[in-house]
Amino acid sequence: MAKVKVATVWLESCAGCHMSLLDIDEAIVDLANHVEFTRSPITDIKEFTQVDVGIVEGSVGSTEAEETLKELRAHCKILMALGECACFGGVCAMRSTFDKEDVLKRAYIETESTVGGKIPKPPGVPELLDKVKPLNEIVKVDCYVPGCPPDAKTILYALTELLAGRIPVIPSDMMRFD
Template identity: 55%
Template sequence: MGKPKVATVWLEGCAGCHMSFLDLDEALVDILDAIDLTISPITDFKDYEFPELEVGIVEGGVGNHEQKEIAVKLRKRCKVLMAWGDCAVFGGINTMRNWIPKEEILSYAYLSTPSSCGGSPPSDSELPELLEKVLPLNQVVRVDAYVPGCPPSPEAIAHALKAVLAGRIESIPVALLHFD
């Protein structure tokens, strides 16, 4: 049997969770030796055609229709789905827009600010439409494991990923949680 296939995606977040993953430094080498990282923002992937996966990992909340489709597609292709970081776990700072109607946000951002002279809200069909609210991942799909933090500490990511790869879902020890 080959290495377990793992994919990571970055939805509505800042890349801090993936940076924490990279901050594992030497421990990252051992993890990457143990898995087949198929799709990830840290690899050069061209699409979201997920193979059958042992583990799917999501960073970021779900804020537009394309992100929702990616989350659903990933959930269908993986045995275990992990939510990395406060945006995926709770919705994160992006949920600040949830109290303002979507049209009002777009109008303010593209028409009312001093830097938006002659602007217009985006209307290109290639751009995904915003959802009415930013959602944590578990409001879109079933999530099996959570790694909170903004960003989660590299040690918390390693702890959770190693547990999942060993067939266990574990809570993150408090000492590994990152509250910065």
């Protein structure tokens, strides 16, 4: 049986959701028998190809993140939002309560440790969007796995459901810390 092709991206994020994915420990060996990771920080493959499942960590706060998300959406059948940042904006969206220019000024010029700071401009760096957005403000999202980060067993549950041909709906007891 052909393996299910999976691509993963991290947008504005801390990599914690991908770390939690790797935390499924030995189950990853069994998963590897059924899943082929294509473009992903895990494989370091950079090109998009058609896949069955696209998994997104992180929110959308720059033009680069927006383009990456749209490109993944165009290359996958099912798109999964992984973690609070992807599902709801998460900690990255805290900057949306401030003016973008004020945020840049604070980060690059006003911090106490900065001397002679300068705000970087595109094309050297991606343009920031005015507000940070969750995925579903930009593309269609098929399933959500919340948590910061989601527990490894919750991610494994979601992937197992996908492999069984079902869209995962995370049970409420998997969305709470015991």
